[in-house]
Amino acid sequence: MEHAVETTLTVNGKQVRRRIEPRMHLVDFLREELGLTGSHIGCEHGVCGACTVRVNGQIVRGCLMLAVQADGCTVETIEGLSDSKELAALQKAFHEKNALQCGFCTPGMLMAAQDLVSHGKKVSRDEIRAHISGNYCRCTGYQAIVDAIEEVIQTEAVRGQG
Amino acid sequence: MAKAELPLHAPGTQLDKGYIGQSVPRPNAQRLLQGRGAFTDDLRFPRLAHAAFFRSPYAHAKIKKLDFSKALKSEGVIGVFDGRAVAEYCKPWVAVLAHLKGIKSPEQHALAIERACSQGEPVAAVVAESRTQAEDAVGLIEAEWEELPVVVDMEEALKGRTVIHPQFEDNICFRREHDTGGVNEAFEQADVVVEETFHFGRHTGVCLEGRAILADYNAAEHSLTVYHATQAPHMMQDIFSRHLGIPEANVRVIAKDIGGAFGIKVHVYPDEMATAALSVMLRRPVKFIADRLESFLSDIHAREHRAKVRIACTKEGQILAFDLDDLTAIGPYSVYPRTSGIEGNQVVNLTGGPYKHQKYRAKMNVVFTNKNVTCQYRAVGHPIAVALTEGIVDLAAQRLGMDPADFRKLNLIADDAYPYTFPSGIKFEQLSHHKALDLLLRTMKYSALREEQAELRKKKIYRGIGLAAMIEVTNPSPAFYGVGGARISAQDGATLRLEPTGMVTVLCSVTEQGQGTEAIFAQIAASAVGVSLEKIRVITGDTGVTPYGGGTWASRGAGIGGEAVLLAGRALRANILEVASQILKIEKAELDILNNEVVKKLTLESKMPLAELGRVAYFRPDTLPVDYQSELTVTRHYTPRQYGFTFTNGIQASHVEVDADTGFVKLLKHWCVEDSGTVINPMLVDEQIRGGIVQGIGAALFEECLYGPDGQLLNGNMADYLVPMSGEMPDIVCAHIETPTRQSQLGAKGVGEAGTAGAPGAVMNAVNDALAPLGARVTAMPFTPERILKALGKV
Numbered sequence: 001m002e003h004a005v006e007t008t009l010t011v012n013g014k015q016v017r018r019r020i021e022p023r024m025h026l027v028d029f030l031r032e033e034l035g036l037t038g039s040h041i042g043c044e045h046g047v048c049g050a051c052t053v054r055v056n057g058q059i060v061r062g063c064l065m066l067a068v069q070a071d072g073c074t075v076e077t078i079e080g081l082s083d084s085k086e087l088a089a090l091q092k093a094f095h096e097k098n099a100l101q102c103g104f105c106t107p108g109m110l111m112a113a114q115d116l117v118s119h120g121k122k123v124s125r126d127e128i129r130a131h132i133s134g135n136y137c138r139c140t141g142y143q144a145i146v147d148a149i150e151e152v153i154q155t156e157a158v159r160g161q162g
Numbered sequence: 163m164a165k166a167e168l169p170l171h172a173p174g175t176q177l178d179k180g181y182i183g184q185s186v187p188r189p190n191a192q193r194l195l196q197g198r199g200a201f202t203d204d205l206r207f208p209r210l211a212h213a214a215f216f217r218s219p220y221a222h223a224k225i226k227k228l229d230f231s232k233a234l235k236s237e238g239v240i241g242v243f244d245g246r247a248v249a250e251y252c253k254p255w256v257a258v259l260a261h262l263k264g265i266k267s268p269e270q271h272a273l274a275i276e277r278a279c280s281q282g283e284p285v286a287a288v289v290a291e292s293r294t295q296a297e298d299a300v301g302l303i304e305a306e307w308e309e310l311p312v313v314v315d316m317e318e319a320l321k322g323r324t325v326i327h328p329q330f331e332d333n334i335c336f337r338r339e340h341d342t343g344g345v346n347e348a349f350e351q352a353d354v355v356v357e358e359t360f361h362f363g364r365h366t367g368v369c370l371e372g373r374a375i376l377a378d379y380n381a382a383e384h385s386l387t388v389y390h391a392t393q394a395p396h397m398m399q400d401i402f403s404r405h406l407g408i409p410e411a412n413v414r415v416i417a418k419d420i421g422g423a424f425g426i427k428v429h430v431y432p433d434e435m436a437t438a439a440l441s442v443m444l445r446r447p448v449k450f451i452a453d454r455l456e457s458f459l460s461d462i463h464a465r466e467h468r469a470k471v472r473i474a475c476t477k478e479g480q481i482l483a484f485d486l487d488d489l490t491a492i493g494p495y496s497v498y499p500r501t502s503g504i505e506g507n508q509v510v511n512l513t514g515g516p517y518k519h520q521k522y523r524a525k526m527n528v529v530f531t532n533k534n535v536t537c538q539y540r541a542v543g544h545p546i547a548v549a550l551t552e553g554i555v556d557l558a559a560q561r562l563g564m565d566p567a568d569f570r571k572l573n574l575i576a577d578d579a580y581p582y583t584f585p586s587g588i589k590f591e592q593l594s595h596h597k598a599l600d601l602l603l604r605t606m607k608y609s610a611l612r613e614e615q616a617e618l619r620k621k622k623i624y625r626g627i628g629l630a631a632m633i634e635v636t637n638p639s640p641a642f643y644g645v646g647g648a649r650i651s652a653q654d655g656a657t658l659r660l661e662p663t664g665m666v667t668v669l670c671s672v673t674e675q676g677q678g679t680e681a682i683f684a685q686i687a688a689s690a691v692g693v694s695l696e697k698i699r700v701i702t703g704d705t706g707v708t709p710y711g712g713g714t715w716a717s718r719g720a721g722i723g724g725e726a727v728l729l730a731g732r733a734l735r736a737n738i739l740e741v742a743s744q745i746l747k748i749e750k751a752e753l754d755i756l757n758n759e760v761v762k763k764l765t766l767e768s769k770m771p772l773a774e775l776g777r778v779a780y781f782r783p784d785t786l787p788v789d790y791q792s793e794l795t796v797t798r799h800y801t802p803r804q805y806g807f808t809f810t811n812g813i814q815a816s817h818v819e820v821d822a823d824t825g826f827v828k829l830l831k832h833w834c835v836e837d838s839g840t841v842i843n844p845m846l847v848d849e850q851i852r853g854g855i856v857q858g859i860g861a862a863l864f865e866e867c868l869y870g871p872d873g874q875l876l877n878g879n880m881a882d883y884l885v886p887m888s889g890e891m892p893d894i895v896c897a898h899i900e901t902p903t904r905q906s907q908l909g910a911k912g913v914g915e916a917g918t919a920g921a922p923g924a925v926m927n928a929v930n931d932a933l934a935p936l937g938a939r940v941t942a943m944p945f946t947p948e949r950i951l952k953a954l955g956k957v
Binding site for chain 1: 188192193198199203206292296369370371386419420421422423454675676677844851855856881887888891893
């Protein structure tokens with residue numbers, strides 16, 4: 001830990017301060033140091049999307065960002081967005097349509113889906129499929145995931161018009 | 163709620179099936195949606211140590227020297243061990259089974275001792291305070307190697323000029339020949355003979371969660387608790403017990419949430435056995451999680467077949483005979499304990515399976531090579547058998563100028579021909595090929611698609627339609643493994659317990675990896691007992707608490723585990739009514755259970771909530787007759803025995819467009835009609851079929867483990883090894899025929915592998931249908947743009 005760097009960041013609304021080795025990835029930091037095990041590690045080179053978290057409002061790969069780079073940042077994980085109910089509509093739709101099987105990709109998938117939902121635009125199924133193409137799911141065949149996201153976006157659009 | 167004692171499929175009865183057949187959401191999905199699951203890597207233990215492995219960089223090399231001196235001084239290192247050190251605690255294994263006559267394989271150790279036979283084979287282990295520190299130390303291990311000749315090509319392996327294992331005379335692990343007789347005569351009499359050689363790429367499961375194990379040895383008790391991402395906890399309990407020398411009763415295997423398995427997590431892996439041994443050696447918990455690069459190198463691979471097939475037909479289109487020559491390469495070892503002879507064996511069993519020809523000859527060789535091992539991955543052998551059968555059937559139809567759907571109609575086994583013995587020796591209880599084909603053609607609007615295809619061809623738009631009929635092994639009896647001497651259970655058990663509050667706890671030996679096992683057990687239990695779904699809690703994946711059983715593989719969970727739950731549920735219901743009869747002083751036969759209450763059977767008048775019955779039975783049994791003891795926990799088991807396997811059938815169709823300039827294949831739509839018997843939860847069944855189809859599409863278009871001539875894996879990472887992404891997948895339409903198996907009360911057959919079994923053949927036929935007007939044809943999966951452009955003569 002001789003090169004450890006003091007880092008302060010806000011995770012799910014709480015400020016945390018730790019001395020962190022510069023080589024530690026953000027997702028390892030969240031999992032190992034903070035016990036936030038909802039963000040999963042699938043490939044460690046930015047392809048599968050299982051470690052997707054939100055940093056300063058943008059979704060990022062937790063395995064491609066170093067924890068020290070998050071100094072001064074606001075980080076949100078599946079645990080935080082579940083507790084705040086921000087993901088409630090997506091989680092309900094995913095549940096009702098069985099848009100998950102093993103659930104390993106699901107937290108990252110929800111992060112990517114919420115990113116699309118929060119843009120507030122009407123999108124086609126093809127656009128949904130394109131948006132979540134950086135998140136691999138090996139179980140479902142994706143169709144139920146697309147169905148669930150489509151339903152939430154349509155419901156939000158109706159609510160927006162109302 | 164279902165209350166009848168009759169089978170759910172009993173003729174002439176209108177049974178209320180309760181939740182069976184309803185698309186209810188999975189209760190256990192909620193924790194996963196909030197990131198609050200418990201995957202093995204999420205667990206935290208005091209004194210937890212982390213293992214990392216030093217692996218062979220060569221495909222075949224003698225280990226001349228290993229120097230741990232620098233690694234041992236590295237920060238956080240607890241110990242560094244070679245194969246000999248680990249072998250003192252973990253006995254080696256040989257993966258052969260008696261019913262695969264003549265199968266041979268060398269002894270395999272947890273860590274290779276003198277020689278590594280494939281790239282990535284573990285040869286030393288580092289245990290450290292953190293995984294990072296363990297990996298740092300692995301990088302400091304110094305090794306001297308002597309490279310040995312490498313065999314990577316399976317045809318070369320078969321020739322045997324270089325023999326990999328010096329104790330054997332050749333590279334043949336297993337061979338099988340099958341002949342009904344009369345095949346030569348059939349080919350002589352045939353009007354048309356078609357022949358083709360198909361190549362199937364080697365690919366792997368790519369579970370998003372890497373293999374995961376946390377072994378916790380307690381020296382004081384000489385007991386071992388293993389948290390393991392495994393599909394078969396009891397099988398692993400037996401293996402840890404026998405290979406580590408710990409009494410079976412002292413070994414507990416717990417499979418918590420598992421991030422995908424698909425057959426990858428049902429085998430014995432050297433690094434996992436080493437991790438368990440390291441926990442014993444160090445007397446503390448040790449964890450190993452395969453990272454993505456290790457997963458590609460060391461998770462079992464599958465397929466890699468070269469199959470030459472010929473069929474003989476009359477000019478009217480009747481198939482007379484199949485003749486098959488299959489070759490498959492499995493790496494340097496047969497994989498323990500299921501062996502690597504099963505996939506080839508399945509290809510022999512299943513080829514030609516939907517059709518009514520009577521003459522069949524097959525020859526099959528399984529050979530050793532210096533690549534990673536292969537073994538049973540989702541749909542084992544089916545994707546090969548279906549694709550080569552359906553590929554050659556389409557070619558015959560083309561040669562005869564017949565529509566592929568008409569050709570199948572002519573040759574599929576009739577729906578009233580059952581029970582039926584197929585020329586390979588397998589037996590079908592009841593299949594529905596013709597009903598399935600008719601439903602498929604209606605669902606996809608086959609004729610209209612053909613018309614559209616013809617119109618678009620005029621505009622140089624090349625679309626193709628591919629059909630693939632299939633049969634599928636499900637609900638295996640002991641004939642699959644047990645008869646060969648494998649200690650793998652073909653029976654499963656369920657325990658149901660009425661809790662004092664009127665809730666029901668279900669403990670079952672079948673495991674959950676996301677298929678929805680626990681959800682369907684809840685549906686079956688609630689229906690059988692007469693309670694509402696939210697009253698059920700299901701526990702699986704713990705040898706310490708569930709009945710003994712096989713776990714999840716070979717599409718057996720619903721059909722075998724589900725039947726055990728149904729039988730236990732009916733027994734619990736009967737026992738509850740006994741208690742009710744004692745309390746209410748009403749004849750048991752006059753009582754029933756409905757919506758969590760004991761009711762009068764005829765009037766449905768409520769007599770007592772189950773919560774009240776539970777209170778009396780558990781806390782005030784003094785108010786019951788002195789010679790009466792309630793039994794509100796029951797266990798039942800089930801083994802399918804009448805047939806070796808409960809075969810299912812189905813048919814898929816793929817609609818594609820091939821870009822003749824780029825070689826890209828666009829998937830437009832995919833259809834699947836499946837007969838999996840009683841459907842317990844249509845939503846889960848459909849999404850499991852879709853997931854299976856997408857894995858099959860991966861095999862057809864994207865996925866291949868590529869090796870160089872020196873046996874080095876060239877694309878062992880997620881960026882270079884392509885898996886299907888949502889953007890390139892089509893919408894998939896599922897439809898069902900329900901022909902329940904009469905072997906069980908529930909009538910469920912398996913469904914988990916159906917999609918993967920049929921999709922590669924359907925996509926191949928669609929691609930070739932699209933290419934047909936251009937005079938091109940592809941037969942080597944995956945059908946990459948490069949291979950398609952080569953077939954078109956453009957590169």
